[in-house]
């Protein structure tokens with residue numbers, strides 16, 4: 160049922176989890192919406208708005224007053240299960256918890272972590288190079304962010320295989336685990352570490368964050384769980400998806416591979432531009448007040464979906480937005496890949512460093528690589544769109 164306040168010309172049949180053609184091209188599937196009005200009502204998934212033009216995406220994303228983050232996603236029930244901190248908080252409470260997380264992830268810690276990220280990447284690349292081929296998603300993109308996360312929270316190496324399956328379910332769920340099951344498995348795994356860090360803080364990420372007081376008091380155990388869960392769920396599939404898009408771009412553009420191999424100084428700017436060009440995250444908000452925008456009213460209680468792809472790839476946001484141009488001026492950052500406003504990604508510095516290290520290490524240690532023409536690239540939709548298979552080949 161379409162609510163009475165939604166004009167008929169705004170109604171679309173668009174399932175964000177499965178837009179038409181997404182298996183072949185996530186970006187093209189979404190961009191079909193750019194031809195219509197700036198705000199549309201999707202009848203899929205219980206009915207919700209989708210911001211479908213760059214200026215509308217950005218304006219609504221910045222409106223933390225009238226659009227709450229509590230709901231987490233248009234998927235019914237997901238928000239109640241996850242209860243992420245700080246992602247699902249609003250107002251002063253959000254600010255207090257976010258501040259503690261930001262302090263724990265300050266740039267000096269990101270810089271200090273870089274050698275470890277280099278080591279993790281090199282080890283994997285050394286194993287892959289002699290094979291001459293790989294499924295980049297399963298064999299690199301999904302492995303590195305998980306290992307980095309475990310390094311961040313100081314989990315011993317021998318424990319890592321236990322979290323590998325969970326990591327795969329987080330990045331490529333095969334339906335064998337419910338959201339509740341997944342959340343429980345993550346909590347069960349993380350809990351002993353959280354408890355230990357709360358009792359005897361070390362110098363790992365969890366310890367740093369949990370020893371920052373929030374609103375003048377210590378974190379409760381429940382809050383600690385919800386925050387650690389947010390970091391685990393927030394920093395795996397997003398980074399894996401970004402690695403995948405970057406690798407796919409380079410496999411399809413040998414001229415950019417060559418450019419970056421010959422000019423490694425361009426890599427930080429290339430990372431920024433590739434992150435702008437390949438935005439995969441969309442977020443949900445629930446309106447806590449009426450919002451007039453684009454000639455329609457978002458009513459209090461409505462859900463709104465904000466896809467970063469429709470901001471970054473709108474020609475009104477960036478000139479020739481589909482083109483990858485390493486010389487593009489992206490300062491100050493105007494893209495929404497990492498969000499915008501009160502909830503902008505707290506892991507943005509870490510994610511950028513991970514992409515830069517990946518580009519440096521992969522391009523300096525792998526020969527020229529291409530897509531394997533005998534196997535397809537596969538993509539999926541969802542709150543984090545991603546490649547599910549990227550068959551790469553190179554001369555071993």
Ligand code: HEM
Nearest residue numbers: 245246393394397398401440442497498502504505506510
């Ligand atoms: C390329 C990789 C990444 C992308 C594309 C990404 C994207 C985003 C986006 C779009 C938001 C805003 C959410 C909203 O407005 O509702 C966000 C928030 C967040 N991200 Fe990331 N993220 C990435 C990596 C990471 C990493 C590595 C971590 C931590 C290990 C992380 C942790 C978080 C957290 C905790 C928040 C919530 C911030 C808040 O609510 O104040 N993310 N991310």
